[in-house]
Amino acid sequence: KNQVEQSPQSLIILEGKNCTLQCNYTVSPFSNLRWYKQDTGRGPVSLTIMTFSENTKSNGRYTATLDADTKQSSLHITASQLSDSASYICVVSAPGAQKLVFGQGTRLTINP
Amino acid sequence: GAVVSQHPSWVICKSGTSVKIECRSLDFQATTMFWYRQFPKQSLMLMATSNEGSKATYEQGVEKDKFLINHASLTLSTLTVTSAHPEDSSFYICSLGGRGTDTQYFGPGTRLTVL
Numbered sequence: 172k173n174q175v176e177q178s179p180q181s182l183i184i185l186e187g188k189n190c191t192l193q194c195n196y197t198v199s200p201f202s203n204l205r206w207y208k209q210d211t212g213r214g215p216v217s218l219t220i221m222t223f224s225e226n227t228k229s230n231g232r233y234t235a236t237l238d239a240d241t242k243q244s245s246l247h248i249t250a251s252q253l254s255d256s257a258s259y260i261c262v263v264s265a266p267g268a269q270k271l272v273f274g275q276g277t278r279l280t281i282n283p
Numbered sequence: 284g285a286v287v288s289q290h291p292s293w294v295i296c297k298s299g300t301s302v303k304i305e306c307r308s309l310d311f312q313a314t315t316m317f318w319y320r321q322f323p324k325q326s327l328m329l330m331a332t333s334n335e336g337s338k339a340t341y342e343q344g345v346e347k348d349k350f351l352i353n354h355a356s357l358t359l360s361t362l363t364v365t366s367a368h369p370e371d372s373s374f375y376i377c378s379l380g381g382r383g384t385d386t387q388y389f390g391p392g393t394r395l396t397v398l
Contacts, residue, residue, distance in 0.1 A: 207389075214287075214376050214389040215327070260326060269315060269380060271387060273326045 174198075175263050175274035183280045188251055192277045194244040194261030202266040206235050206246045209258045209276070218246070218259075248279075256281045285311030285388035287379055293394040301365045304393045306377030308358045313379035316360040317387060318352060321374040333360060367397040 175196045184190050196204070203222045207215035219228040219235040221244070227236045232249045248255055261274040286309040296302050306316065314335045319327040331347075333339035333354040341347045351363040364371055374394050378387040 212374070212392065212394065214289075214378075214392045216389070220386075269317075269332060270329060275326045278324070 175261055175272050177259075177261050177274035177277050179277060180275070181278040181280070183282060184251060186251060186253055186281050186283050189247065189249050190251060190279065191248075192246045192259050192261075192279070194246070194274055196242050196244070196261070196263045196272070196274075198263040198265055198272050199242075200266055201239065201242075202264045204235075204237055204244050205262045205264075205271075206233070206244075207260045207262060209260055211257070215260055251281045253281050253283060255279060285309075285313075285379055287311075287377065287388050287390040289375075289377060289390040289393050291393060292391065293396075295396045295398065296367055297398055298368055299366055301363055302367055302395060303361055303363045304375055304377075304395070306360045306362070306379075306390050308379050308388075311379055311381065311388065312357040313360075313381065314357065315380035316352075316354055317378045317380065318350070318360070318362050319376045319378065321376060321392075327376060330362075364395065367395070369397045371395065372397045 178193045205220045206218045209215040218233050219230050221228045221237045223239045234247045237244045258276040258278050260276045263272045288307045290305045316333050318330045321327050330345045331339045331341045339352040353361045374392050376392040377390040380387050
């Protein structure tokens, strides 16, 4: 069964600190991997998208990495801000598939 | 990316009534529309997929007669929760997909509370 596992389930850090969220997947074959940010009570917003041939992708203070060999991805957030408090969801798709495979998300809380 | 709107953003209704949720694409021709449900502290769960010109395909365990989906046009899809019950209370999110791409653009979601 295709799965996407994220860790940690939740994370609390102080404002200004960096953090890294993890995503392991078993989806194969693999088309692309996305990281979404979902604020409470809102829909997911895309942060990064990477194909199997890409190793890293940045979007401002967000940097995603991908190791297609080990089927692992990470999302690194630099100099965290209070507005970064949200759930971060790793989503993987297979070639030609309409359905996306969602991770359960990491709930990130930034404290002042 | 595409701009997706949902209406209403939140709704409270009595048990037994029906509720319609609209999903609109403001700038994107959506050949495929998806409806998701999200319970507190859980990830999105796909309910159904509707392709232009065909009936929606429902995921296992989702009652098609209870959750009516109408892909009215390339810019509008509606989800009607019929005879809603408290256990239907959830966050409903639509997303749009285009022909030849697996990218999905998510709407802002609709919070449904059934009393």
